[in-house]
Amino acid sequence: MSNSHTELSARTFVDVHAIQEELDQVRWGLHTDGQESEAAQHAAAEARASVLNLIAVVSNEPELGEVTSVLERLSVTNPSRTLILLAQHTREADKLEAEVSAQERTESGHRVSTERVILHAHGEPARHLASLAAPLLISDLPVILWWPGRPQFDSPLFDDLCELADRLVVDTDEGFDDADLKRLLEVARRQKARASIGDLNWARLMAWRHVAAQYFDMPNMLARLAHIRGVSIFHGSDGSTAQARLLGGWIRSRMATVGLDVPLEFRPDDSLEHGVHRFLIYTGGDEGPARFSMTRLRGGRLSTQIRLGDQELAERTVRLETRATEELLGIELTLPGHDVLFERALAAALQ
């Protein structure tokens, strides 16, 4: 089946009403005189599906290009209205410009349509872009705020957009330091916080958490979980270490629910690639010592092994997906409400 991608319209506006009118036109394929076009008749015969509003905030033009490509790929499986805010309040001259476009993709015979608005603001309007974004959202659909890079936690724009959003998605792997992680936790725990927090870095840890949990799904291993003596996490030492800390925070916070304080050992290593490389769980107790290990292999795989005393049990290799940003975002878009586990893992990581 052939796939295609068509840009239906791309025009520039400055007035919110003009933007709304253009959005209606690109969504339903109306002519400028408001009459129904052939495209409109076709659209009426099929109806459009939209599952969410997505707001992305970028700070410069190169980032705009990257984010636009990610969102285009995401739109195939998440037909949505996308607002991309290029907010440059440090540039002096006031400017507000909007570009409205619609994309139509045909994938495996299914037509998916998406509208996109790029709002580009300098100076004072850049601080108040939320007031322009709000009326452009499709009503009754969830609003996801994706902030690539380190969010400007102190900017009024950040607060205003968090007020609009149902979910704030960040990537703590993008240079988040301790102060950033603390701010993120504060946002998650704000009184009356509307937006829940999603972290692409947390989504990357899904396979590690899954395999670690699987060990103790086995009835004869569950008892050992109550006797965790410690955890070691080997990780690359370049860039952010947030991923390793979140993994440690996760197991620590989980075991705290049954009154167990798990010592964490972090082993940064220059020779390892970025991110978590190896995760070891040591248990003791009456059943003797055991080690549960997970090791990242080349080619997107995870090798798992249990050692009971000196005996090595069955080893297995499973997939460790290297997911593209749009895939990670796609996961975040389907998660409901506050992710209490993430928030607790984040808090434990900061202890």
Added chain:
Amino acid sequence: MAQAATAPLTQNVLRDGLILPRTPDPAAMVIFGASGDLTARKLMPALYNLALNRYLPSGFSVIGVADTALTEDEFRAHMEQAVQKYSRSQPVDRAVWQSLAEGISYVRMPFDDEAGYGRLAAELERLDRERGTNGNRVFYLACAPQFFSVIVDRLGAAGIARAGEGWKRVVIEKPFGNDLKSAQALNQAIHTVFNEPQIYRIDHYLGKETVQNVLVFRFANGIFEPIWNRRYVDHVQITVAEDIGIERRGKYYETAGALRDIYQNHLMQLLSIAAMEAPPNFDADSVRDEKVKVLKSIHPIDVANDVVRGQYGPGWVGGQQVPGYRQEMNVSPTSTTETFVAVRLKIDNWRWADTPFYLRTGKRLPSRASEIAIQFKNPPHLPFAKTAVQELTPNVLVMRIQPHEGASLKIAAKIPGPVMRLRTVNMDFFYGSSFMVESPDAYERLVLDCMLGDATLFAREDEVERAWGLVDRIEAGWAAQPPPAFANYPAGTWGPPEVDALIERDGRRWRRP
């Protein structure tokens, strides 16, 4: 140093919050018919994909059982080729395959060979010892149905299926019997070794995401259930149409026909889930209780008036000229086996009284389509001048199982302009384009459910027997009629002419799926 938890753990706290299925206990799966088509096309690719996606436990092992002369290495190589060819995930990850293959072994034996079961027992004990399978076993009968009873009998005699350490489950492929009597006999034979909760009768239709989605559609959306009854529904059409012929299955099909091959299982399953009451929860018996109630409520069918059978003759499908059924390989040139069946039935309960259900299935029809179509009644009065109610197409809610899984709702809308003109439009929801995750194959879901001990999507004893009872009634009716004048529909058409009369005498028409 960490202290121990204050109390022994009764649940895996690391599992909390993971939106992933629980991992089954380490187990050994014994596949009878391991050198056959089903194992190669479906089972082994399903196991590979489960392993790839981290759903299988450490120590999971497979013992292939067949009477084909193969060494263990040859069997593994054969399985690897099958995965390469049929896995939905490509390319095949060699390291993951190797990891799975380490747990694969092969026992060559005829299925009735008592000594062979001794070797099988020894192999299972080895796996318990070396791979920690702890006595947990799935016996998967992927072989010809005539071996079902003998395998179960020998498993019982050899003590392999005996309760003790670990759980024991048996998976049985369709056809589960070929009439009520044989199904009852088979149930009885299996029950001498396995209890009903240990028996998993597979109908892969139930493993399809979109079949399960019918239940979600009905019971998780408040707007549909209030109108899902005789007051608002005019009638229901359920179609399982295939554009292919019988391919190389002539020998089997001659003894089965459309009635046994599709009507008894797939169509009855779709009917049950379309018509059932809401279960109190989604556990196995709650769901199956409601499905069985539907089958119990089916009004006795008047075979002469409410059933149409057909057999395809030569014709054209998809631009290709195709032979008639009687010209297919391993088919008698005078065969009276039906390749098409349509049934009009009614369900005697408060929800559906007097609402007809039209079911049809056939081979070599113009297109491949499986769907449940709920046609609603017309509005009683249309207050628009010069627009007669009859001009409007009724609202139809279609749940498509395949292809293009999804749902569509046909509604009326005004055509823009000064004159009040109405037009019918479709609101479509494509399942595939609305979710990021690729749908797993039905076998992946069902194998995993079996290992987790969840029988919700498997047929229960009474369900199977009820469905066979309905088939037997139709067979008896046909036996009392003169032999049919087959072939009575050309390949590439929607069945014999009588099928239109079946629905048109009620003032209705078949949908074109």
